[in-house]
Amino acid sequence: MTDNGRVTATAVTSDKGPRDVVLLGSTGSIGTQALDVVRRNPDRFRVVGLGAGGGRVGDLAAQALEFGAEAVAVSRASALEDLQLALYAHAQRRGYARGESRLPKILAGPEASAELAQWPCDVVLNGMTGSVGLVPTLAALRAGRTLALANKESLIAGGPLVTPYLDRIVPVDSEHSALAQCLRGGRLDEVDRLVLTASGGPFRGSTRAQLTAVTPADALAHPTWNMGPVVTVNSATLVNKGLEVIEAHLLFGVPYERIDVVVHPQSLVHSMVEFTDGSTLAQVSPPDMRLPIALALGWPHRVPQAQPPMDWRSPQTLTFEPLDQAAFPAVGLARAAGIAGGTAPAAYNAANEEAVAAFLAGHLPFLSIVDTIAEVLDRLPLRERPTVADVLDVESEARRLARERIGVAA
Ligand SMILES: NC(=O)c1ccc[n+]([C@@H]2O[C@H](COP(=O)([O-])OP(=O)(O)OC[C@H]3O[C@@H](n4cnc5c(N)ncnc54)[C@H](OP(=O)(O)O)[C@@H]3O)[C@@H](O)[C@H]2O)c1
Structure with missing residues (x-):
């Protein structure tokens, strides 16, 4: 955007060749749609890094070889061996010789996403799910990258820790892309x-x-x-x-x-x-996320035929x-948490993540999801100007309180 709004993303201006993209959450819904955008626009975008949780290493390995990624990351350290095997299997299918240098560097473990977020590139797209995306979001921004942000949870949990970098954040959420x-x-x-x-x-x-x-x-x-x-x-x-x-x-x-x-x-x-x-x-x-994804990767330029009109x-x-x-009542509750500020939005989100996991596992009734958030917000004292450590601390306390209540409600 120009000087009209706060989403300026001034860092993405050089268009000498394709933009180098690191994609966090590449195996998910946003991630695979982002890869579709890249696949159809090789003159505009080039994938240099791919990251995921470790649940779908076969998909991740196939993506890494299709796009020629320089690095792949998995947060679950135990997925390392499976990822190596999957990379070799896909490499063989593509006729690469064993040990060939075209295989990407592998990063594995809880720090891997943040490490990948600092990989040399023009744009990091954070398409991870959950506030586990906060540390990689901050890592990308602190490394000077432009951030295409689908992982809203990291902005909400981080709040004032993330907002100093607004000039390099472009929203992927369709609503916020529309507003921009x-x-x-x-x-x-x-x-x-x-x-x-x-x-x-x-x-x-x-x-x-x-x-x-x-x-x-x-x-x-x-x-x-x-x-x-x-x-x-x-x-x-x-x-x-x-x-x-x-x-x-x-x-x-x-x-x-x-x-x-x-x-x-x-x-x-x-x-x-x-x-x-x-x-x-x-x-x-x-309704097609490829439009906001393409616009976020290419900001401020539109990508022709990003989706059918x-x-x-x-x-x-x-x-x-x-x-x-x-x-x-979830919207009113979020508004109140937002107005309270400080760590309240982080607590709202963390309590929700726990409650949704319990609901999907069949341990919590649907209506108790929002009731759990309300109770956690009531019980958790607000910290006004949090550090990263404060946010992580409040999140873990909100999750503990939520689990305590879910145990009672189950
Ligand atoms: N989908 C949409 O249309 C849409 C629209 C607007 C906004 N969003 C936002 O975009 C984000 C992603 O949504 P989604 O629908 O794409 O979710 P999804 O389909 O569940 O995909 C989540 C991705 O995050 C990865 N991931 C999960 N935990 C991780 C961890 N600890 N470390 C690294 N990667 C991890 C997953 O990897 P594994 O495969 O290894 O589990 C997967 O690649 C969310 O914040 C969501 O609110 C989504």
């Missing part, structure tokens, strides 16, 4: 309100009473987006929208009372900016409705 695009249409001091759209998830229109018997399979059936399991459950509880309200505040500096959420079931309008003269700019495209020759119905705060 709309903000090109006016100055930040001309903005009246940010309006985040929400699909409403699979339980739009349900009452709280109807949500008592929701199963993980119900919650994983998102009507418009195909995403990883955690963000899909977060969309069903509306916790994801709560996190996005905090994300919007941190990215664009607009006060919480001027950030609205509106339910838009078609997921075509990805968010809107209302300006002080009464004009509203909206960004509209079919809207078909405006066919009839289109766009509807908007207010959010049912009684059935979905």
Whole structure:
């Protein structure tokens, strides 16, 4: 963006050749879509590093050889041997000689993602799930990289630790990408309100009473987006929208009372900016993450044919409705945590991560996810100007309290 908003990403300006990209979370939904963008745009992007948790080493090895990555990282140290074997197997399939130098350097262990985040490159895309992404996010930013940020949890948990680097962060979340695009249409001091759209998830229109018997399979059936399991459950509880309200505040500096959420079931309008003269700019495209991913990697330039456009020759119905705060209290709770500031957003997110894991394992009822967050926020004292150690400490305490409550609720 120009000087209109706070997402400036001025570091990505040299376009002498393809941009070198490090991709954290390459085996996930965002990661594989990002690779699709790179695959279709070899003149613009080149993969130099790929990282994942260690759950899908076969996929990671295949990606590393297809894209010729210089380095691969897995956080789970025990996945090292399987990754080596998978790399050799894929290399053999490609006809490489044993020990050939085209195999990537392997980084393994809890520090591996942060190490990879500092690998020489132009852009780091953080597509990991969870606040485990915080340390790699900070590592990339401190190393001077531009950060294409899908891992909203790291911005939310890190808050004031991450915001000093806003000039090098470009959002990947479709809503925040939409806001960044709309903000090109006016100055930040001309903005009246940010309006985040929400699909409403699979339980739009349900009452709280109807949500008592929701199963993980119900919650994983998102009507418009195909995403990883955690963000899909977060969309069903509306916790994801709560996190996005905090994300919007941190990215664009607009006060919480001027950030609205509106339910838009078609997921075509990805968010809107209302300006002080009464004009509203909206960004509209079919639900497809390849557009915001491509824009974040190429910022500020658009990538041609990043996704098929809207078909405006066919009839289109766009509807908007207010959010049912009684059935979905997660957004109000996130707003309160955001206004409290300090470590409250980190606690909100950490308690949610524990509760979602318990829900997916069948140990916690759906409605207890948000109840768990509320109780943890109530019990945990706020730290106002946290260091990284404070954030990690608060996170671990929030997780402990959440597990304690889940043990009772189970
Ligand atoms: N999917 C979407 O459409 C979408 C849209 C907007 C925002 N987002 C955000 O993007 C992020 C990723 O979402 P997703 O849907 O892509 O999730 P996902 O499909 O579950 O993928 C998560 C990725 O993170 C990796 N990972 C997990 N734990 C890790 C660890 N400890 N260290 C390193 N890597 C780890 C996983 O590796 P393994 O394969 O080894 O487990 C996988 O590659 C989330 O923050 C989400 O909120 C997603």
